[in-house]
Amino acid sequence: MNQNRNTRVKYLLWIFFPTIAAFVVQNVISLIEMQVIAFYEMFNYKGGGIIGLDENIIDKLLSETSMLIIYLAYSIICIVLFAYFYIKKFRDSKKRFFENVSSNWLYTIVGVVLFALSAQYVCTYIMNALAQAFPSWLEEYEMIMDSSGFSNEMSIGLIIYTVVLGPICEELAFRGITFKAARQVMSVPMAIFSQALLFGGFHMNMLQSSYAFLLGLALGYIMYCYDNIFIVIAIHMIFNAFSLVAGEFLMSDYYTIISYFCWLLGSLIVAYCGLLLLKNGAPAVKEESTSADI
Numbered sequence: 001m002n003q004n005r006n007t008r009v010k011y012l013l014w015i016f017f018p019t020i021a022a023f024v025v026q027n028v029i030s031l032i033e034m035q036v037i038a039f040y041e042m043f044n045y046k047g048g049g050i051i052g053l054d055e056n057i058i059d060k061l062l063s064e065t066s067m068l069i070i071y072l073a074y075s076i077i078c079i080v081l082f083a084y085f086y087i088k089k090f091r092d093s094k095k096r097f098f099e100n101v102s103s104n105w106l107y108t109i110v111g112v113v114l115f116a117l118s119a120q121y122v123c124t125y126i127m128n129a130l131a132q133a134f135p136s137w138l139e140e141y142e143m144i145m146d147s148s149g150f151s152n153e154m155s156i157g158l159i160i161y162t163v164v165l166g167p168i169c170e171e172l173a174f175r176g177i178t179f180k181a182a183r184q185v186m187s188v189p190m191a192i193f194s195q196a197l198l199f200g201g202f203h204m205n206m207l208q209s210s211y212a213f214l215l216g217l218a219l220g221y222i223m224y225c226y227d228n229i230f231i232v233i234a235i236h237m238i239f240n241a242f243s244l245v246a247g248e249f250l251m252s253d254y255y256t257i258i259s260y261f262c263w264l265l266g267s268l269i270v271a272y273c274g275l276l277l278l279k280n281g282a283p284a285v286k287e288e289s290t291s292a293d294i
Contacts, residue, residue: 007184014089014181018082018173019198025081026074033069037061067148068157075165082172086229090180100283101228107281112231115274116238119218121267123211124243125260130210141207154244162244167236174199174216175223175232192220215239218275225282 037060045056060066102108131138150158174195182191196216200209219232226232 011181011184015178015185015194016198017085017181018078018177019202021081022074022078022169022173022202025077026070029070029073029077033066034061037066062147064148064155064158068155068161071148071161072157072165075161075169078169079165079172082169082177086172086176086180090177101226101231102281103283104281107277108231111274111277111279111281112235113238113274114270115218115222115278116235117242118267118270118274119215119235120239120242120246121263122271123215125264125267126211126214127207128260130207134206137205137207140205144205159244163237163241167233167240170199170202171219171229171233171236174202175219176229179220179223188224192217192224195220218271221275222278225279231278 038057041056041060131141150162154162178198179191179195182194186194196213196219199216199219200213203209203212219235222235223229223232
């Protein structure tokens with residue numbers, strides 16, 4: 001009994017580890033960068049007052065270059081950290097990464113593409129609806145995008161973070177460690193719900209958190225079907241890349257009420273078809289023995 005209790009506690013801690021670790025890494029990098037910028041400005045400042053020095057430091061800290069350094073450093077460190085623990089603690093060491101990935105590659109590939117593209121439509125339309133219903137959520141979201149450099153023409157570094165590093169980091173964290181740990185102490189539906197809830201909350205603003213939660217539910221289910229981190233990483237990458245390529249069209253102001261709901265309904269149907277293809281292309285699900293099932 002004590003052993004089962006200790007096992008539950010251990011895995012409960014692992015459920016929250018990626019979220020906590022990501023915030024700690026981000027804050028540590030931000031503090032280090034803040035100190036470096038402050039020392040640099042103090043030694044190179046040619047002005048005549050402390051106010052001007054403070055303004056220079058704040059301008060540097062809020063610049064797109066400063067934010068990009070934080071994003072890149074944080075994502076690379078977390079990818080290494082999460083990949084290490086995912087492989088060491090939660091991946092079946094006897095199973096090769098690309099062994100028995102799909103029972104039907106055509107279904108899987110088409111399902112990945114259809115779901116990723118249609119999910120971007122669904123999430124965008126949901127975000128637009130929520131922005132209309134809660135204007136304060138939109139203001140918060142736009143402020144975050146402006147300060148992060150996402151609202152302007154994106155640099156190569158920011159594109160790399162958005163399309164490559166960010167998805168790898170987040171999938172290792174939530175569909176990798178968090179979901180696999182949750183499966184040890186709770187049922188599949190609860191494990192999917194838990195990792196999606198943490199994934200949504202990780203985005204730190206209501207607008208993004210709402211659609212990230214819904215996306216997290218679908219990605220958690222796909223991870224359960226395939227038990228392969230590369231599938232959900234690929235979907236996340238395509239999802240983010242499509243938002244960059246077709247962002248203006250997705251956020252168009254020229255939709256009528258009828259066309260809006262037609263696009264939304266069509267996107268939901270395509271997303272559902274993508275999920276069906278992914279389910280039918282998945283190998284037989286290997287049920288894990290969990291303490292919740294004992």
